[in-house]
Amino acid sequence: MxxxxxxxxxxxxxxxxxxxxxxxxxxxxxxxxxxxxxxxxxxxxxxxxxxxxxxxxxxxxxxxxxxxxxxxxxxxxxxxxxxxxxxxxxxxxxxxxxxxxxxLEDGSFVKKKMSDLKQQGDEAFKKQDYQNASVLYTQALKMDNFDAKLLSNRSLCLLRMGEGRRASEDAAECTKLRPKWAKAHYRKGV
Structure with a gap:
């Protein structure tokens, strides 16, 4: 390109x-x-x-x-x-x-911040605020883009928001990170 x-x-x-x-x-x-x-x-x-x-x-x-x-x-x-x-x-x-x-260079800060963002994302998801949940999971993924659970959660948010292509991309990335994780394959197939 x-x-x-x-x-x-x-x-x-x-x-x-x-x-x-x-x-x-x-x-x-x-x-x-x-x-x-x-x-x-x-x-x-x-x-x-x-x-x-x-x-x-x-x-x-x-x-x-x-x-x-x-x-x-x-x-x-x-x-x-x-x-x-x-x-x-x-x-x-x-x-x-x-x-x-x-x-990001401070490991303890990263763990705490990721945990907070994931919790806030989970709360937004429960309220069916998929847009905000997706943003929060995305912020957490900036700190650790190899977290399959965060990718799976964001994939479901994107799917519920009607963004099938992006949801599929997250699900595919999730299966690459954890190929034996059933939930990753479920997200990919939804």
């Missing part, structure tokens, strides 16, 4: 040729690679900056971690505010991502 090779001119040609700019989350991939010109091109072509990658990160978060301030500035006006970012500004997003990275 053109994004992986940093061929912005190829990206422009693909966009002009009618390529689906939201397919395979090209914007997240460009943000993760720090491809500023590709980000500009995709945003101008209508790519949705509010689509998370498989680890629950938005393109703007990836830009803050891997890209440049300019990448964050490009995505900022098009990205919906993230509930966990207290200061919804370019600087606030960058500081939030930096803080998340530091917190």
């Amino acid at each position: 053109a994004l992986h090779k940093s061929f912005v001119s190829c990206v422009k040609l693909l966009v002009q040729g009618g390529t689906n700019v939201n397919g395979d989350n090209h914007l997240a991939k460009a943000a993760e690679k720090g491809l500023t010109e590709a980000i500009k091109c995709l945003v101008e072509a209508g790519a949705n900056p509010n689509v998370i990658d498989r680890f629950g990160r938005l393109p703007i978060e990836l830009a803050a971690e891997y890209g440049t301030r300019e990448d964050v500035e490009i995505l900022f006006p098009f990205t919906s505010p993230i509930s966990t970012v207290a200061n919804w500004t370019v600087d606030g997003i960058i500081k939030h991502v930096e803080m998340e990275i530091k917190q």
Whole structure:
């Protein structure tokens, strides 16, 4: 794919040729690679900056971690505010991502935070607030993207929200992580 090779001119040609700019989350991939010109091109072509990658990160978060301030500035006006970012500004997003990275290095903090997020997600699920439950499970998955239970829970939320493709992706990832876990296969087959 053109994004992986940093061929912005190829990206422009693909966009002009009618390529689906939201397919395979090209914007997240460009943000993760720090491809500023590709980000500009995709945003101008209508790519949705509010689509998370498989680890629950938005393109703007990836830009803050891997890209440049300019990448964050490009995505900022098009990205919906993230509930966990207290200061919804370019600087606030960058500081939030930096803080998340530091917190992930503290094992005891991660365990406590994951447990809290999972519990809050479970409570939201019981209230049939699948959108909020999905967001909370996604936040927990940012800390440990190999937690099959969280993937399974988010898969069910996505399914109940009518997002079958994403639910199936989570279920497939879950079966890769725990191939002998019956619940993972159940989610995949639902």
